[in-house]
Amino acid sequence: MSKILVIDDDQDICLLMNRFLTKNGYEVETAISGLLGLKKVKEFKPDLLLTDFKLGDIDGSEVLKKAKEMMPNLPVIVITGYSDIKVAINVMKMGAFDYVTKPLFPDEILLNIKKALKTETVNEDSSKVTKSKAKNKEANYIFGKSAIAKNLVKQVNLVAPTNFSVIIYGESGSGKEAIAKTIHKKSKRKDGPFVAMDCGAISNELAGSELFGHEKGSFTGAIQQKIGHFELANGGTLFLDEVANLSYEVQVSLLRVVQEQKVKRIGGNKEITLDVRILVASNEKLTEAISKGKFREDLYHRFNEFNVEVPALRERGNDVFEFADYFLKETNAELEKNVKGFSEEVRKHLLDYPWYGNLRELNNVIKRATLLTEGELIEAASLPFEIVNHEKMLFSEKKEETDKSSTPANTGSGHLKMAASEAEYQMILEALKKVNFNKSKAAALLDIDRKTLYNKMKRLKI
Structure with a gap:
């Protein structure tokens, strides 16, 4: 029986992961802080470590570094928010086996765990x-x-x-x-x-x-x-x-x-x-x-x-579809699914997004989207939030450029309404990112009720 250590400062997450992984045949230990987790790495000697990046005491990169010093061949999967894709890239450089992004999907985590435990490592013997x-x-x-x-x-x-x-x-x-x-x-x-x-x-x-x-x-x-x-x-x-x-x-x-x-x-x-x-x-x-x-x-x-x-994926234009089709074919075989392809809206998002994590990020996005897709085509609803809303999230930069070239003649009420909507959009987006897209917590942070938040998100197409 493989042993898995879960480190997360949210006790509810630890409890849920413990139940889920135990049910799937693993021996599980949990820790609610990075330092406690490192102590358990030494004592429990897990076959795999699953750690959140944002912990109360030390961050996931420090946990990864120290755990690798104790057990160099230990596969480590890091949990990040999707807005932290650059963080995910850094932990991959440091030797993480993979990363998963919030919100968490049990099937996705299980898939990554099985793949990590299958990976062969060079043994001391x-x-x-x-x-x-x-x-x-x-x-x-x-x-x-x-x-x-x-x-x-x-x-x-x-x-x-x-x-x-x-x-x-x-x-x-x-x-x-x-x-x-x-x-x-x-x-x-x-x-x-x-x-x-x-x-x-x-x-x-x-x-x-x-x-x-x-x-x-x-x-x-x-x-x-x-x-x-x-x-x-x-x-x-x-x-x-x-x-x-x-x-x-x-x-x-x-x-x-x-x-x-x-x-x-x-x-x-x-x-x-x-x-x-x-x-x-x-x-x-x-x-x-x-x-x-x-x-x-x-x-x-x-x-x-x-x-x-080797060029970055964002420099390669329509080549993104070559890679996306290949990753879809691989994932279909792995998940025993038969997703045919991508909707036109998804294809546009794939082409427009800058892919900071390049092929590795694209592969992870396709795997997750395929997992969530029930029909024949991957739709935008199955893509991560930041990919679908990438253009809107660049609004502040574009607005700054527009403001520099604006004159009093083109600052009418229409522009004022647009600016107010965009400001509201940005406030809601920032609140969601701070709480890892937990809507109840975001509503509390914005001092509005959950229903109002849902209505605003619907109106602003978040």
């Missing part, structure tokens, strides 16, 4: 590291048909057959690992292993061990021999995601291994000869990281034999 973990799955990156997508295809096809080290730049969630897998699949190493390491998800203390391996007894806690990622990738490709997050000390050791193509496990004496192609990824330019003193220039030049820019 090297005897449990099997070849299947290192093998590459078929790359399924959908490039799209836009001019920027065609240029990306051209770059990938050009560099893939070589043995060049490649830096892959792109925003979080844009598909950098999928591009790396595609390069590997199109290379002469395609039958060798593809091994990925998220450098942002591993503490500095453990990064060296993960990369180079260690011998039993080489440091406190090294109870068994461990094979590092370089050894696992021998004869194939090693992908280092968010490489700029590695500490300066680890970068020094990494440079030596890259230069000599030999590695020693920590605490060991034997040198292991390597034949590994290295692909690295970063969401910031490594030249900027060098100027900040975060990244070694000599290591940068070792990696920078070629670089690839």
